Amino acid sequence: MNAVPIKAAAVAVAVLAASAFGAHAESGMVRNCTWCHGGSAQGYSPAPRLAGQRPTYIEQQLVSFAHHTRDTPFSKQYMWGAAGNLSPRVAHALSVYFSNLPARAADDGNRELVAWGEAIYQRGMPEENIAACVACHGPNAEGIGTIPRIGGLDYTYLKRRLEQWAEGYHGSLVHPMPHIATQLSRNQIGELARGRQAEHGVAVLPATRFGSFLDPLWVKSL
């Protein structure tokens, strides 16, 4: 019963916040994005944060939505249409605009797992053939060029995104994320994760073998 008024309130907040962009030349377009991605583009699950994202990455993703290469269910449902009619000029302007907004960390993961997640991020797991995220995403997960900033993105989005790669959905880059995500999803890793979680005193194990391993990665606030 409460769900509808809460959603309506959220939309109202989004609209009010969006009106602050009125002075911006692309304000109509900006509002079209912030409707789902949050009034200050901090993300509004399942739509990821756009604020502070690498501009080249945003632009490239808009192209991949328009060309239907990024093919996850929410991409199809929302972003194919949203990006389908953007001119290159508007896509570029939006990318630059959102990249310049200040970003806040979602800070919505399990803090107990931060240290472990950081270790995986910085060093990988060479014995398990899992590459260190830092090599491409940077020491502070800030990204570069077409490689996205992932520090501070929300837990659900990041986890789901990796799951989707392992499940065979496509992004704009073919290499190397599908292979890395597949490595992460292997059963053996799930077992390993359970052992480590026990060490960290975490009692409740996520239901999926995959989630149990990925949990720690997305906690760190950056």
Place this chain on the structure above:
Amino acid sequence: MWLVGAAGAQLALLAFALSVPDARSAGRSSKAAGYDVQAKLAYCEDCHGRSAQGFHGYFPIPRLAGQQPEYLKNQLEALVEHRRTNNIMFNVAHSLSPGMIAALATDFRALNPPPLGGGARHLVPTGEKIFQNGVPEANVAACAACHGPEAQGSGEIPRLAGQLSDYVYNKLINWSKERGQNPTERDISAVMSPVAHSLTRAQVEAVAAYLSYLK
């Protein structure tokens, strides 16, 4: 006598205990070797590019395709022995057995994808001149003297042909901070120190541009 006998028996037992699992694991690892090498290769290529042609991540990640096996082996050892500093590769190198290193190095040697390129085209002629003739007025020998006229390398001296230009640039500019870091270990990288020190940044950039297009 008894003590010696007991010790001898213990040694024999120990030798037996060691030999049994050794024989077993040797059999198993040779069976799994093909799969293990392929999985490790795919792991290397996650960062170094699908055909080991190199990759522009947050850091330039070097081309390994066509590289000299002895160079790869020496560099992986250098990382473990703290002669060469790199946090990411230190952990990777630690996880590789000598047999795995030999197998990977052989596989990388056989790969021959086209170079990624990336250097400034207009610097290529200058870079070629430096590479082939050196910089006599700065007392810099021709790179070709050791790396070969086609930059294919030899033994512990690396192939440079097709290497990422920003990787070559970064390595040469930071040579004395990343190489030869363990004074107790012999390190062939000492050969490069005066060269890296004598070349100007502009000259390094030109050589790196030339190499990035070389097949």
